[in-house]
Amino acid sequence: MSTRSLLLSLALTAVFGAGTALAETPGLGKNITEDDIKPWNLDVLPDGTNLPPGSGTPAQGAPIYAQKCAVCHGEKGEKPAPGYGALVSPPKFDKIDAFKSVSYYEFATTLFDVIRRSMPYTTPRTLNDNEVYALSAYVLSLNKIIGENDVMDAQSLPKVKMPNAGKFIVRFPDRI
Amino acid sequence: MTERRSRSHVPDVAGNGLLDRRALLGRGIMFAGATAAGAGASLTSAAAEPLKDDPWSLTMGAITPPRQEPSRFEKNVVRTLSNPNHEFRNSHARTPHHLLQGTVTPAALHFSINHSGLPDIDPEKHRLVIHGLVRQPKIYSLEDLSRYPMVTRMGFLECGGNSAPMFSSEPFQGTAQALHGLVSNSEWTGVLLSTLFEEVGLDPKAKWFLAEGADSLALHRSVPVKKGLDDAMIALYQNGERLMPGNGYPMRLLLPGYQGNMNIKFVRRIKLLDQPAMSFYEAKTYSQITPGERFWKFHFLQEVKSFITHPSAGHSLKGPGFYEISGVAYSGTGRITRVMVSADGGKSWGQAALQGPVYPQAFVRFRMPWRWDGQPVVLQSRAWDEAGNVQPTRAEFVAARGQTERPVASPLAFPNQHYNSITSWGIDSKGEIKHVYA
Numbered sequence: 012m013s014t015r016s017l018l019l020s021l022a023l024t025a026v027f028g029a030g031t032a033l034a035e036t037p038g039l040g041k042n043i044t045e046d047d048i049k050p051w052n053l054d055v056l057p058d059g060t061n062l063p064p065g066s067g068t069p070a071q072g073a074p075i076y077a078q079k080c081a082v083c084h085g086e087k088g089e090k091p092a093p094g095y096g097a098l099v100s101p102p103k104f105d106k107i108d109a110f111k112s113v114s115y116y117e118f119a120t121t122l123f124d125v126i127r128r129s130m131p132y133t134t135p136r137t138l139n140d141n142e143v144y145a146l147s148a149y150v151l152s153l154n155k156i157i158g159e160n161d162v163m164d165a166q167s168l169p170k171v172k173m174p175n176a177g178k179f180i181v182r183f184p185d186r187i
Numbered sequence: 188m189t190e191r192r193s194r195s196h197v198p199d200v201a202g203n204g205l206l207d208r209r210a211l212l213g214r215g216i217m218f219a220g221a222t223a224a225g226a227g228a229s230l231t232s233a234a235a236e237p238l239k240d241d242p243w244s245l246t247m248g249a250i251t252p253p254r255q256e257p258s259r260f261e262k263n264v265v266r267t268l269s270n271p272n273h274e275f276r277n278s279h280a281r282t283p284h285h286l287l288q289g290t291v292t293p294a295a296l297h298f299s300i301n302h303s304g305l306p307d308i309d310p311e312k313h314r315l316v317i318h319g320l321v322r323q324p325k326i327y328s329l330e331d332l333s334r335y336p337m338v339t340r341m342g343f344l345e346c347g348g349n350s351a352p353m354f355s356s357e358p359f360q361g362t363a364q365a366l367h368g369l370v371s372n373s374e375w376t377g378v379l380l381s382t383l384f385e386e387v388g389l390d391p392k393a394k395w396f397l398a399e400g401a402d403s404l405a406l407h408r409s410v411p412v413k414k415g416l417d418d419a420m421i422a423l424y425q426n427g428e429r430l431m432p433g434n435g436y437p438m439r440l441l442l443p444g445y446q447g448n449m450n451i452k453f454v455r456r457i458k459l460l461d462q463p464a465m466s467f468y469e470a471k472t473y474s475q476i477t478p479g480e481r482f483w484k485f486h487f488l489q490e491v492k493s494f495i496t497h498p499s500a501g502h503s504l505k506g507p508g509f510y511e512i513s514g515v516a517y518s519g520t521g522r523i524t525r526v527m528v529s530a531d532g533g534k535s536w537g538q539a540a541l542q543g544p545v546y547p548q549a550f551v552r553f554r555m556p557w558r559w560d561g562q563p564v565v566l567q568s569r570a571w572d573e574a575g576n577v578q579p580t581r582a583e584f585v586a587a588r589g590q591t592e593r594p595v596a597s598p599l600a601f602p603n604q605h606y607n608s609i610t611s612w613g614i615d616s617k618g619e620i621k622h623v624y625a
Contacts, residue, residue, distance in 0.1 A: 036335075036382050036385050036386050037331075037334055037335050037336075038386060039327065039331040039332075039334060039335070040317070040325030040326060040327045040331060040383070040386055040387075041325065041326050041327075042323055042324070042325060042326075043316060043318070043324045043325060043326040044324065045318060045324060047326075048316055048318050048324065048456075051316065051399070051405075051455070051456050052318075052456075052458070053405065054397055054399070054407065054458065054464050054466075055464075056460065056462055056464055056465070057462065057463075057464075057465045058462065060462075083275070094274065094276050095276065104476050104480050104482070105480055106476070106591075106592065107354065107475075107476050107477065107478065107588065107589040107590070107591070107602065107603045108354070108476075108591050108600075108602035108603060109476055111471050111472075111474075111476075115470075115471055115474075115482075116465075116470045116471060117465060117470060117484070118465050118470065120465065121465050121466065121467055121470040121471070124464070124466065124467070125466075125467040128404065128405045128407070129303075129403070129404040129405060129406075129467070132275055132303065132403075133275060135403050135404065135405070136405075175482065178480065178481065178482055179474065179482045179483070179484045180481060180482065180483055180484070181483075181484060181485050182475075182483040182484065182485055182486040182487070182488075183485060183486070183487055183488060186411060186413065186414070186485075186487055186488070187394070187395075187411045187413065187485065
């Protein structure tokens with residue numbers, strides 16, 4: 012290496028040496044607070060993290076279901092309109108193409124989450140949290156996963172024992 | 188065999204007329220074959236119509252448009268739709284692989300699955316928020332991200348339910364489009380997610396992130412942070428232009444080699460978590476029932492696969508003679524290293540030529556010269572990747588994953604997910620092609 016290229020190399024190390032430790036990024040994103048994100052921050056985690064206040068029972072959920080859900084998912088979740096999924100089925104999955112209704116889920120929080128973020132299909136995110144708890148309770152009770160008088164709230168919902176809990180295998184654990 | 192060799196001047200490498208792939212180089216051994224064919228052709232040219240100027244050669248042509256469309260003679264090269272009347276449910280549009288060549292799927296023909304229609308997103312109002320287990324939550328506009336350093340890469344995207352009709356106990360009759368139309372391949376350009384993670388600063392407790400779209404379902408999936416730091420991208424461009432609406436305009440998550448549904452379209456929010464969210468799609472649709480009531484979750488990878496597109500169902504062979512067999516191969520675990528082709532239902536195999544350059548987690552086109560003698564044959568392809576994974580035979584696949592008890596009647600049935608076994612095309616003596624199991 013010539014003296015000149017050695018000097019250049021040393022100079023570059025001086026300039027970029029520190030830079031590689033603190034990678035240069037454009038930094039164009041604006042700071043935002045968790046408070047600002049609340050309208051989008053709807054996800055509920057399996058341990059109950061982010062479940063909102065409120066509660067509901069199967070009896071409270073039944074009339075809401077009849078009014079807003081039955082048109083697609085069928086009366087009592089059993090006979091859906093053509094092309095739509097039933098919500099109720101026995102927890103029997105001994106065929107590779109068995110139909111997966113709510114009884115398939117590993118956690119009851121999945122049901123609450125999908126109702127709150129995605130339903131009703133044509134008017135999503137119009138249900139209040141009590142209604143979402145009540146609908147979750149109603150659908151769980153139709154599947155005989157909870158009792159007819161059980162109350163669903165931020166404490167009870169994550170504790171619901173789903174029939175398939177513990178039967179799931181992580182397909183590629185080394186990628187987590 | 189001897190007779191075939193003397194006619195083509197190219198040695199057979201496997202049964203039923205598969206020729207040495209080096210014949211495709213256009214030199215040496217193929218030259219001899221071409222000369223022979225040329226001499227033969229000149230003897231029969233008396234049957235051809237005399238050359239003349241057609242009307243389009245005698246007048247000025249049409250106006251040159253600002254955005255060009257394919258020729259009107261190519262109107263059949265379209266995606267097939269599962270919900271053409273736009274009912275209140277999901278819709279699938281499948282890529283016509285049997286009508287395409289090369290490796291890049293034209294953006295207009297890229298497969299698209301939409302669970303609640305196509306949102307009409309104003310790119311100036313769209314925002315991407317990154318929050319959760321981070322030092323400083325941030326919000327980005329498309330204009331912000333468009334100023335970031337970008338990377339360009341080839342990448343296939345495949346629905347976890349692609350090829351699902353092949354779980355059927357009897358071969359589902361359909362084209363490569365019906366069987367395998369939920370995979371496509373593009374050149375993607377965007378900002379590495381690791382760059383944005385650097386800016387928000389990840390809490391060491393962050394092991395997962397959820398990505399959520401701006402569609403009406405706010406569809407979301409959980410992804411390991413490991414993948415986010417490895418090669419995940421916020422893609423802004425597809426084949427050089429902004430993303431198509433059906434592919435996530437104005438921005439989508441791209442997770443090279445991972446299940447299509449995880450590559451969240453219209454991405455508006457990324458939240459760093461210490462656990463997976465167990466969203467609807469990961470808890471139900473993309474969790475697989477395997478024999479013995481064992482359920483898989485987090486089947487991230489689209490595993491090594493190949494299928495022959497030419498010739499395939501929907502084509503017919505016009506008599507014995509030379510054909511090129513070709514198709515696509517790809518793997519979620521790296522570059523394709525080898526594709527073998529069989530014309531006798533897997534009894535003997537010849538190595539296909541791979542059309543380079545071969546990119547990781549992307550389509551490669553394989554090609555195999557073939558001289559058909561007019562007898563019934565079964566064409567198959569089988570791929571290997573650089574991680575040492577090999578595409579399973581159907582017998583191996585069914586032994587591990589099972590099949591339906593009754594034949595699958597519709598490509599919309601999706602009896603299960605993540606099928607990657609060998610596709611077999613049976614060709615009868617008339618040149619008609621059917622999907623078969625062999």
